[in-house]
Amino acid sequence: MGATESKPQQEPVIIYNPNVPLQFTPNLINSMEKKAEQLPARVESRQMEDIINKRVKEELEKIKKAEHSLQQKFYLELSEKNQSNEAGSKETLDDVETMIQRIMRSGTKELPPKVKECQEQVIQCYRYSFFPKGHVLLRRYLTVTV
Structure with a gap:
């Protein structure tokens, strides 16, 4: 009958004063951070971030390659168009010169x-x-x- 204590255990008394700042040693803070990083949820989260970052980089590279190929394509199209416009503008300039010469020849009547x-x-x-x-x-x- 003496296996259990007759007195109930008391909870420890914690005194907290909000006016006194709490200070922790850097060793305690570092050990707490290490333990938090070693938790399975945190490790899994870090692995997921690494996978996501890798996929984002791959997609970004694909987009850059596609953008570069489109730029080359548009550059070629515009250069071809520009060459045809230059030929058309030369013809137009020749037509204007011809009309000016006709007007000058006819003079005022x-x-x-x-x-x-x-x-x-x-x-x-x-x-x-x-x-x-x-x-x-x-x-x-x-x-x-x-």
């Missing part, structure tokens, strides 16, 4: 006397009908420009 007479009558009508005598500057402008 003299208007028939009847058309000149009608023009003068219209100008006179505008000068004296639409502009009162006070608009001397407008009359001068019409006289100079005509």
Whole structure:
């Protein structure tokens, strides 16, 4: 009957004061970190991260290769297009030069006397009908420009 103690065991009393800072030794902190890293969940997590990083690197390399091949393809297409545009622009420039030469050769043609007479009558009508005598500057402008 004496196998069990007659007095109940008391829980240890812990006194915690929030005003006193707790300080741990660096050895204790290092040993706790090592134990946390050695936990099976942490080891498995690290292995998963390594696998994921490896796959991401592989995919990134594939994307870079595809991007490089597309850049080369577009460069070739654009260079071919540019060469055809240069030929087209030279033809257009030649056409413009030809039109300029035609216009220069034709020169200005003299208007028939009847058309000149009608023009003068219209100008006179505008000068004296639409502009009162006070608009001397407008009359001068019409006289100079005509």
